[in-house]
Amino acid sequence: MKITALVENKSEGRTIPKHGLSLYIETQKHKILFDSMNYSLLSNGKRIRGCLFLFILEMFKVDYLQYLEIMNIDLSEVDTVVISHGHMDHGGALKRFLQVNGKARIYVQRTAFEPHYSKFLFLKVNVGLDAELKSNPQIVLTEGDYQIDEELSLFTVSRRDKCYSGANDALYNKSGKDDFLHEQNLLIRDKKTVLITGCGHTGIVNIMEKAAAFSPQVCIGGFHLFNPLTKKTEPVSLLNNIAQELQKYDGILFYTCHCTGTEAYQFLARQLPDVGYLSCGKSIDI
Numbered sequence: 001m002k003i004t005a006l007v008e009n010k011s012e013g014r015t016i017p018k019h020g021l022s023l024y025i026e027t028q029k030h031k032i033l034f035d036s037m038n039y040s041l042l043s044n045g046k047r048i049r050g051c052l053f054l055f056i057l058e059m060f061k062v063d064y065l066q067y068l069e070i071m072n073i074d075l076s077e078v079d080t081v082v083i084s085h086g087h088m089d090h091g092g093a094l095k096r097f098l099q100v101n102g103k104a105r106i107y108v109q110r111t112a113f114e115p116h117y118s119k120f121l122f123l124k125v126n127v128g129l130d131a132e133l134k135s136n137p138q139i140v141l142t143e144g145d146y147q148i149d150e151e152l153s154l155f156t157v158s159r160r161d162k163c164y165s166g167a168n169d170a171l172y173n174k175s176g177k178d179d180f181l182h183e184q185n186l187l188i189r190d191k192k193t194v195l196i197t198g199c200g201h202t203g204i205v206n207i208m209e210k211a212a213a214f215s216p217q218v219c220i221g222g223f224h225l226f227n228p229l230t231k232k233t234e235p236v237s238l239l240n241n242i243a244q245e246l247q248k249y250d251g252i253l254f255y256t257c258h259c260t261g262t263e264a265y266q267f268l269a270r271q272l273p274d275v276g277y278l279s280c281g282k283s284i285d286i
Contacts, residue, residue: 001190001286002026003220006073007037008257008280017280019228020089021198021258023220024073027190029151033081033104034186034196037093078104080152083129084198084221085183086112091129098136107154110141112182117172120229127171142184154184157202157210163242164203165234167227167259171201185221187214192286197221199259205245218253218286220278226261233263243271255284 004024011017018037025032075097081104083091094106108129116128133139146154158181171178178201185207186196195216200207204223211219223242225234233239246254246268255278256265269275278284 001028001188001192001194002283003194003278003286004073004283005257005278005280007035008278009259010257010262010277010279011281019258020092021084021222022090022093023196023278024078025188025196027151027188029149030080031078032152032186032188033075033078033097035084035090035198036081036097037089075100080104080148081106082154082184082186082196083108083112084185084196085109085180085201086114086116086129087127087199088129089127090198094133095130098133098138102138104138105140105148106136106138107140107142107146107148107184109156109182109184110143111173114182115174116178116182118229119170119172124172146184151189153187153189155187155210156181156184157206159206160202161206162203162209163205163238163245165201165224165238167224167232167234168201170227170229185211187211187216189214190286192217194286195219195221197223199224205242208246208249212249216252218255220255220257222258223256223260223264225264226259228259233261236267239264239267240271243268246272 006024007018007020007022009017009019020037021035022037023034025034078101083094083106113129113131113134118125118127142154144156180201183198183201188194193214193216195211197207199222201224225239253274254272255276257278265277
């Protein structure tokens with residue numbers, strides 16, 4: 001299995017660091033796109049309203065396909081897409097993907113297409129997916145845990161009681177504070193069993209407790225320990241609690257990225273024996 005970070009907050013080589021996540025995964029049976037980049041890489045002509053910061057990003061957007069040419073990625077070959085949750089920094093370029101790939105099955109939790117917002121000071125910003133795409137025939141709407149085939153499965157996490165990040169407090173759905181039931185995680189059973197998370201909004205500790213039944217040997221994804229609006233990392237006390245919980249999973253290799261943040265990653269790397277960082281442009285063979 002080969003996993004390449006197409007979009008991530010940090011960069012290696014000629015790639016462009018962007019806030020968001022997109023992974024290209026090649027297994028024995030599949031070519032998978034896990035998440036589809038973010039709003040600043042869209043090329044759909046839509047202006048994001050309500051926030052000057054996002055408007056500025058829109059002015060400097062880069063075409064999705066031109067960007068991937070740098071990395072020799074052909075999206076037309078992708079057969080499976082997983083959108084981890086209903087935020088545009090993970091599914092914002094889905095419309096652009098559909099323009100070049102008419103065959104891939106795209107797995108999205110049904111509630112991911114509902115409105116989602118971020119609140120900061122007096123601003124309320126729409127951070128949700130394009131709801132018009134919900135009816136596209138390539139979209140497979142999932143509800144809770146879902147088995148794709150013998151190699152791929154998805155699962156959600158309803159509990160948020162352990163080591164829950166305060167960075168989630170700025171995120172809302174149509175009813176109030178987000179419950180993140182629209183977030184799904186991917187399990188890949190290849191030569192090794194690999195767990196892929198998007199942001200880990202429900203908490204990496206809670207996610208790992210459910211995933212433990214499948215005995216993953218590698219865990220890759222964001223842990224949501226950094227708030228991109230306030231630029232603040234979660235308190236050391238929380239980071240320490242997370243490190244202590246993850247120490248229970250002896251032998252698992254963790255690759256963190258995206259919303260974990262550099263400071264939190266460096267802390268966890270000092271506390272845990274097997275923690276790496278998967279930055280944009282980097283590939284790992286598993």
